[in-house]
Amino acid sequence: MVQLINHSRANVKQAIIKQGMALATINLKSFPHRAIASSVSILSIACVAAVILSVLAMTQGMVKTLERTGLNDTLIVMRAGAISELQSVMFPAEVNILANNAQVLKDSNNQALVSAEMFVNAEMSHFDKTGEEHIEKLALRGISKSTYRFRPNFNIIAGAKFKTGLRQVIIGQAIARKIPALTVGSTITVGGSRWLISGVFSDNNSVFESELWADIGMVQSDYQRGNTLQSVRLALKANTDIDALNKEWQADPRLNLRIMYEKEFFANQAENLTRLIRWVGFPVAFIMALGAMIAALNTMYATIASRSKEIATHKAIGFSAFAICFSILTEALLIALVGVLLGVLPLYLIFDGWTASTQDANNLSQMMFNFELTSGLIAQTLLFSITIGLLGGILPAIKAMRLPVTVALRDN
Amino acid sequence: MNIFQLVWRNSFRKKTRFSLTCISVMIAFFLFSILAGINHALTSNVSSNNQYRLLTSHKISLARSLPINYQQKISAIAGVDSVSYASWFGGYFKDETNQLAVLAVDHNSYFEMFDEYDIAKSQLEQWKNTRTGLVVGQAIANKYGWTIGDKVPLSSSIWMNRDGVFTWQFTVSAIYQSADNTHDEKQIFFQHAYFDKGRAYARNTVSWFTPKVAEQADIDEVSQQIDTLFANSNGATRTTTEQIFIKERVQQFVDMAMVIKVVVIAVFFTLLLIVCNTMVQSNRERLNESAMMKALGFSSRFLIAQVYLESFFLLALGALLGCVFAQLCLVYVSHLFADFLPGIAIDNGHYFNVILLVFLAATLCSLLPALTLKRLTISTTLGAKA
Numbered sequence: 001m002v003q004l005i006n007h008s009r010a011n012v013k014q015a016i017i018k019q020g021m022a023l024a025t026i027n028l029k030s031f032p033h034r035a036i037a038s039s040v041s042i043l044s045i046a047c048v049a050a051v052i053l054s055v056l057a058m059t060q061g062m063v064k065t066l067e068r069t070g071l072n073d074t075l076i077v078m079r080a081g082a083i084s085e086l087q088s089v090m091f092p093a094e095v096n097i098l099a100n101n102a103q104v105l106k107d108s109n110n111q112a113l114v115s116a117e118m119f120v121n122a123e124m125s126h127f128d129k130t131g132e133e134h135i136e137k138l139a140l141r142g143i144s145k146s147t148y149r150f151r152p153n154f155n156i157i158a159g160a161k162f163k164t165g166l167r168q169v170i171i172g173q174a175i176a177r178k179i180p181a182l183t184v185g186s187t188i189t190v191g192g193s194r195w196l197i198s199g200v201f202s203d204n205n206s207v208f209e210s211e212l213w214a215d216i217g218m219v220q221s222d223y224q225r226g227n228t229l230q231s232v233r234l235a236l237k238a239n240t241d242i243d244a245l246n247k248e249w250q251a252d253p254r255l256n257l258r259i260m261y262e263k264e265f266f267a268n269q270a271e272n273l274t275r276l277i278r279w280v281g282f283p284v285a286f287i288m289a290l291g292a293m294i295a296a297l298n299t300m301y302a303t304i305a306s307r308s309k310e311i312a313t314h315k316a317i318g319f320s321a322f323a324i325c326f327s328i329l330t331e332a333l334l335i336a337l338v339g340v341l342l343g344v345l346p347l348y349l350i351f352d353g354w355t356a357s358t359q360d361a362n363n364l365s366q367m368m369f370n371f372e373l374t375s376g377l378i379a380q381t382l383l384f385s386i387t388i389g390l391l392g393g394i395l396p397a398i399k400a401m402r403l404p405v406t407v408a409l410r411d412n
Numbered sequence: 413m414n415i416f417q418l419v420w421r422n423s424f425r426k427k428t429r430f431s432l433t434c435i436s437v438m439i440a441f442f443l444f445s446i447l448a449g450i451n452h453a454l455t456s457n458v459s460s461n462n463q464y465r466l467l468t469s470h471k472i473s474l475a476r477s478l479p480i481n482y483q484q485k486i487s488a489i490a491g492v493d494s495v496s497y498a499s500w501f502g503g504y505f506k507d508e509t510n511q512l513a514v515l516a517v518d519h520n521s522y523f524e525m526f527d528e529y530d531i532a533k534s535q536l537e538q539w540k541n542t543r544t545g546l547v548v549g550q551a552i553a554n555k556y557g558w559t560i561g562d563k564v565p566l567s568s569s570i571w572m573n574r575d576g577v578f579t580w581q582f583t584v585s586a587i588y589q590s591a592d593n594t595h596d597e598k599q600i601f602f603q604h605a606y607f608d609k610g611r612a613y614a615r616n617t618v619s620w621f622t623p624k625v626a627e628q629a630d631i632d633e634v635s636q637q638i639d640t641l642f643a644n645s646n647g648a649t650r651t652t653t654e655q656i657f658i659k660e661r662v663q664q665f666v667d668m669a670m671v672i673k674v675v676v677i678a679v680f681f682t683l684l685l686i687v688c689n690t691m692v693q694s695n696r697e698r699l700n701e702s703a704m705m706k707a708l709g710f711s712s713r714f715l716i717a718q719v720y721l722e723s724f725f726l727l728a729l730g731a732l733l734g735c736v737f738a739q740l741c742l743v744y745v746s747h748l749f750a751d752f753l754p755g756i757a758i759d760n761g762h763y764f765n766v767i768l769l770v771f772l773a774a775t776l777c778s779l780l781p782a783l784t785l786k787r788l789t790i791s792t793t794l795g796a797k798a
Contacts, residue, residue: 037689039685040682040685040686040689043681043682043685044682044686047675047678047679047682050678051675051678054671078569079569079570079578080507080508080567080569080578081504081507081508081567081568082508082569083508083511086475087502087569087570088569088570089569089570089571089572120473120475121473121474121475122472122473123472123473190472192471192472192648223472223473223476224476224646226613256577256578258508279748279749280450280672284443284446284447284675287439287442287443288439288443288675288679290439291436291439291440291443291679291682291683292682294432294435294436295436295682295686297432298429298432298433298436298686298689298690299689301428301429301432302429302689302693364473364474364475
């Protein structure tokens, strides 16, 4: 007798798992019959998965784009109080003071490595194939030769750089992708005058790819800005103490500036840009998840109700309560998996790599970003949806475990 | 026992199922209401008193200025009642973390035209007579603890004054409240005359004009006339109604509004399935009963009415709970979003939509059970039991 008990103990684990697997298989085989009834639950999980994945992908797309922008060792200088380049005004005299600082690197001709840039927003109109006019609000950056030294990832991928002194622009490849009508050799109307697109550039999928670049002198005259500019980029010697430099410049009565590392500046913008999508998207997804969980709960309860006799029979012929619980949870899991697939797949097929745009309120212009459905994000979505499905399955599974055999078999 | 009692008893027969379905309905309508509130903030922002106001800005960009003498030229156009103007100052208090929305406005005409700002008459007079005076929104005054008479330095990252510094000295002269809660109380205004005299460059220009059109005038025609007047000059203009201008400025959220629509449709489609499923289930369970009732002489129509009322009751209860919850939450949501998305509110039109949706969904959900009931033959249903 004792031997028998020991023997059964050793085998009990195995037996339960075996039973559970057997029941789960039976359930799965009969699942197609319940597929229609479960479609409610499947669909709601699909909706949740699609929404959560979109929110994640958009947020990540924007953050990644900004993370790829800016250099670690470059200092960006703007007017004190400016939170974006658009809101800053600087004068050439100030640029000279900055450039003459001992900590600024010099090139082979003993010229300071400085890029004074103009940043304005431009309404650009273009016509699509049907002849309809579209107005896009884009960022226009007026640059000089030295600017290219501050963009190590800059590459012309079509056409050529603009010629100084002419109304020519080069456009970022994100713009070129978003508005296919813009090709090298075509002209666009930016503001009042027409500009020739001389080339398309890439820059490591950074924010700069959402900009138009032109000769700073041409932009200044077109915008009647005299010789003012918006921001200055400086290359610093490796040993520079930025805090000391900041103190030195803050104390200078001729300057009234805000300085920070370029990388940091763009990383800070991510916070603002993604706020709306995060604040609206995540709560909505959460509430929808709640709804999906209730739908799953409802479906599983209904399943159990309609199969109470079957479950009671299983119990009567010796399946353990755990095995029954396991089989129900498997079904809940299956529903969640089908749901995720249904939600994620269309999104993946249609939108992966899609160039989306968002309005950058601080710059009054559009920022393009890629809608990337990375495996990490899909895994997060999967985990989230499966959790919903399982949570929806637990209570019904417990109910099934407790189902009294006699009542269930007698019940009509 | 009348039909309503029957519906009541039948509804609560399976309490778990009823409450779960009801909660799903509640969540759907909760989401619908909250999103409608957000959508309201994204798309409308329109009050009735500004439908005659236009906005004339530089054609190229809002960041470019227009000559101040356009005021007289625009005023001369037939159909234009009056013209005011404003310039963007930007501005911050102390450092860049305290960004403010500061406008320099024509002190003689601006608040006469924009009557949605509630300012005490005496304070308005005081402001008009104080060259460096500020009109400050209640929310800003509360935030920084400013009271009337306080000297306040505000800085700009764009505008240098004649002393070569970017910090301007102001005096708080008036505090405004929003008359109908549709406008935020976070704006700050000061006299354009002070701005123009004080700044080191771009004197005699303004950021935009706000012409007010006479009620009987044709708004489109007046807009066109204004734009043609300046078409071939350096300061070409673009004139739109104030509504369109605001809508364009929140265009950044247009994608968002579309996403919201898709979400709402998806949520309601799922909801429909959930309720449909519940109704079909409960109807199937009761087929014997229904056959019995038919045998007792109840008409199909009575049974169908019963099913309809049941699904209506379920949906209406859920919708009611959802709307009530949404209304309660919206107070917090609008508070939370006040900084970057003001004007979140549910208008009455939304409730009309809710009622319409409840009726529609109830009809759709009772369609299948109704068909079953109509086709139900007493003999087969009851006979099959043997």
